[in-house]
């Protein structure tokens with residue numbers, strides 16, 4: 585099967601070979617249960633988890649005690665939002681988030697509305713940015729939690745996380761940030777940013793699927809969380825269930841490698857993304873870029889082609905693996921809620937693609953991909 589050039593690295597990333605090598609022994613010989621440390625099998629597994637905890641903590645400037653392992657960022661977001669809201673119910677029932685969050689944030693918020701919470705979904709400007717003043721304006725005396733992503737997965741826009749963190753800290757409001765997309769692209773420090781709860785995913789940073797982490801601040805302030813899974817009390821009682829040792833080992837090494845590459849990789853990704861953009865727009869000057877011109881993720885390019893039929897475009901782009909500006913849910917193509925929030929028309933959203941350059945893409949692939957895109961759009965223009 586010829587699957588084409590992989591340019592969908594914001595959907596998922598291939599495993600880094602260093603991650604794979606580190607995981608292998610934990611599938612086979614080092615199979616102990618980390619919760620049972622009366623023998624050396626368990627001790628070996630428990631030590632591996634603690635090493636991974638330190639590796640993830642280092643990537644985000646956290647205290648290793650404050651890292652919990654989960655099944656992925658969907659669970660991390662659910663635990664952060666449902667857990668913090670329910671545990672702080674006595675203090676208030678109002679939550680603030682944005683219209684362009686991932687569904688793994690929006691849908692737990694919808695669930696909280698069914699439980700009697702009020703949620704404010706803040707709009708964004710045309711670049712996808714939320715203004716810190718909008719957060720101040722939405723806060724009331726019942727606000728207990730603010731959840732704003734660090735970088736958007738569809739358009740790459742970076743949010744003013746530090747300012748939002750300061751606003752929340754001054755008012756004793758918990759601040760959660762979905763940082764899935766930004767890790768390995770920018771240095772992140774939960775202390776500097778004033779983030780209390782921060783979500784991490786393995787498979788968006790060259791680690792395995794099915795594993796993630798949640799940073800839960802235990803000091804200044806100690807975040808109260810109600811678990812969403814009950815059982816043996818693993819992970820400080822906040823996430824029961826035997827920890828997925830091989831996956832967690834992989835997440836740890838993925839975090840370590842991402843941290844080491846921070847000095848070189850973002851600049852390389854930005855260069856390849858700009859090369860792609862330059863080549864596409866020189867052939868197709870009417871193309872429109874969605875997102876922020878400077879405050880964006882390196883490597884991500886969301887671009888639309890006015891007047892082009894989106895379904896035909898995706899059909900013609902078989903030689904490259906990209907995402908469309910709409911997602912297929914239950915068989916029908918819904919224009920992206922993110923592009924809608926930017927004010928992009930449904931037709932243009934359908935005729936938009938998200939290109940995600942990643943660690944293993946080469947300049948040759950970029951050149952080839954931009955040729956394929958230019959050819960497809962030119963052909964469809966007729």
Ligand SMILES: *Cc1c(COP(=O)(O)O)cnc(C)c1O
Pocket residue numbers: 594595655656657658659686688733736737762764765784785786787788794795796
């Ligand atoms: C992929 C993604 C998630 C979900 O992560 P999983 O580990 O796949 O559950 C959440 N938020 C953002 C921004 C994402 O890109």
